[in-house]
Amino acid sequence: xxxxxxxxxxxxxxxxxxxxxxxxxxxxxxxxxxxxxxxxxxxxxxxxxxxxxxxxxxxxxxxxxxxxxxxxxxxxxxxxxxxxxxxxxxxxxxxxxxxxxxxxxxxxxxxxxxxxxxxxxxxxxxxxxxxxxxxxxxxxxxxxxxxxxxxxxxxxxxxxxxxxxxxxxxxxxxxxxxxxxxxxxxxxxxxxxxxxxxxxxxxxxxxxxxxxxxxxxxxxxxxxxxxxxxxxxxxxxxxxxxxxxxxxxxxxxxxxxxxxxxxxxxxxxxxxxxxxxxxxxxxxxxxxxxxxxxxxxxxxxxxxxxxxxxxxxxxxxxxxxxxxxxxxxxxxxxxxxxxxxxxxxxxxxxxxxxxxxxxxxxxxxxxxxxxxxxxxxxxxxxxxxxxxxxxxxxxxxxxxxxxxxxxxxxxxxxxxxxxxxxxxxxxxxxxxxxxxxxxxxxxxxxx
Ligand SMILES: *[C@@H]1O[C@H](CO)[C@@H](O)[C@H](O)[C@H]1NC(C)=O
Ligand SMILES: *[C@@H]1O[C@H](CO)[C@@H](O)[C@H](O)[C@H]1NC(C)=O
Numbered sequence: 216x217x218x219x220x221x222x223x224x225x226x227x228x229x230x231x232x233x234x235x236x237x238x239x240x241x242x243x244x245x246x247x248x249x250x251x252x253x254x255x256x257x258x259x260x261x262x263x264x265x266x267x268x269x270x271x272x273x274x275x276x277x278x279x280x281x282x283x284x285x286x287x288x289x290x291x292x293x294x295x296x297x298x299x300x301x302x303x304x305x306x307x308x309x310x311x312x313x314x315x316x317x318x319x320x321x322x323x324x325x326x327x328x329x330x331x332x333x334x335x336x337x338x339x340x341x342x343x344x345x346x347x348x349x350x351x352x353x354x355x356x357x358x359x360x361x362x363x364x365x366x367x368x369x370x371x372x373x374x375x376x377x378x379x380x381x382x383x384x385x386x387x388x389x390x391x392x393x394x395x396x397x398x399x400x401x402x403x404x405x406x407x408x409x410x411x412x413x414x415x416x417x418x419x420x421x422x423x424x425x426x427x428x429x430x431x432x433x434x435x436x437x438x439x440x441x442x443x444x445x446x447x448x449x450x451x452x453x454x455x456x457x458x459x460x461x462x463x464x465x466x467x468x469x470x471x472x473x474x475x476x477x478x479x480x481x482x483x484x485x486x487x488x489x490x491x492x493x494x495x496x497x498x499x500x501x502x503x504x505x506x507x508x509x510x511x512x513x514x515x516x517x518x519x520x521x522x523x524x525x526x527x528x529x530x531x532x533x534x535x536x537x538x539x540x541x542x543x544x545x546x547x548x549x550x551x552x553x554x555x556x557x558x559x560x561x562x563x564x565x566x567x568x569x570x571x572x573x574x575x576x577x578x579x580x581x582x583x584x585x586x587x588x589x590x591x592x593x594x595x596x597x598x599x600x601x602x603x604x605x606x607x608x609x610x611x612x613x614x615x616x617x618x619x620x621x622x623x624x625x626x627x628x629x630x631x632x633x634x635x636x637x638x639x640x641x642x643x644x645x646x647x648x649x650x651x652x653x654x655x656x657x658x659x660x661x662x
Pocket of ligand 2: 570574
């Protein structure tokens with residue numbers, strides 16, 4: 216993403232801050248688990264039938280995890296002083312997590328790349344009449360992405376720390392999730408209004424071997440411009456390790472949990488070049504920590520800008536039709552992309568897409584991985600006044616349908632008009648080639 220684009224974000228971020236600062240988000244929780252392999256544990260006869268076809272494991276993935284195996288040996292869970300809350304240190308976490316994995320070998324296999332996506336929204340109904348609908352669709356989008364890639368997902372609507380029922384809620388949630396999910400190497404926070412728009416892109420975890428926190432950002436905007444929008448905490452991931460536990464505590468010392476909250480608010484206002492509204496928010500605080508502790512933190516925090524972990528929606532929505540055309544071209548040229556396949560192996564086309572798009576589109580023509588509806592505030596409806604009328608809601612509808620088409624394809628359907636979510640058509644076999652031929656011969660696009 217270009218720097219120019221990042222700068223255009225400022226106006227909307229500012230209003231995000233102002234409305235966020237009094238936005239009381241209190242969070243009840245529910246867990247969705249998508250491990251298809253585990254089904255076979257509860258359905259032995261089904262497994263037997265599958266076995267006769269020679270498929271003992273699901274497509275060469277690590278063997279199914281054992282969700283009933285929890286040996287009696289003591290783990291960190293048995294320590295009376297263990298807490299899930301910020302501000303209470305856990306010592307030797309890396310060792311403790313490793314011991315737990317050793318006692319749970321089915322989870323140890325594949326632990327290095329295991330991701331838990333955490334997200335959430337406020338506990339009460341949305342003021343915006345379509346707010347709850349939009350949040351549901353945003354969650355569906357994340358559930359689809361998680362299922363396709365075999366990630367677990369946690370949606371939180373409870374306030375885990377009474378002082379952090381606001382933009383800081385994510386920090387308390389990540390802390391609890393790290394302890395609750397020793398099987399996951401990475402905890403990936405997504406704002407409720409961030410949407411996957413490339414369902415087949417996977418984050419290149421091998422790139423972050425030396426890092427513990429990955430956040431979209433631009434080093435020159437952090438260190439030279441000292442801008443509070445030099446990075447974006449709407450979508451970032453942290454490694455489940457001692458460093459991250461300690462870092463979350465350092466970070467939260469600037470939050471409303473801290474007796475020095477007012478001091479931090481003033482310090483951020485005077486240090487950051489473009490922060491207009493008081494209140495130490497979590498994003499500005501992270502920029503400040505990088506600025507002041509570059510030596511200690513800079514090595515472990517990866518500012519990612521080679522792909523879009525949080526693309527500003529205004530620059531995306533106008534390009535959705537172009538992306539759709541590029542994708543239709545790709546399908547026309549590469550029969551592999553037109554082939555029908557089971558959803559569980561749909562990840563196999565990911566690399567093919569990447570290569571095709573690399574060769575055939577300028578980088579700015581590539582669909583972003585994640586599109587973030589910054590400034591839209593779908594739940595409260597108090598969007599940035601510069602987005603007139605229904606701009607935000609129409610943009611969300613179109614973007615969600617655009618993303619949904621990548622999912623529906625596996626089910627044999629398509630939203631032909633991404634402005635109208637309820638309207639789908641069966642996808643013709645070998646789409647689009649047959650469709651294009653029919654079009655040429657004057658037949659209807661879709662019957
Ligand atoms: C899972 O663990 C339980 C308890 O240790 C054990 O009885 C069961 O056989 C294990 N299941 C598999 C599939 O290994
Ligand atoms: C992309 O371009 C490179 C260099 O021209 C070529 O070697 C490669 O085969 C192309 N890949 C695809 C998928 O078209």
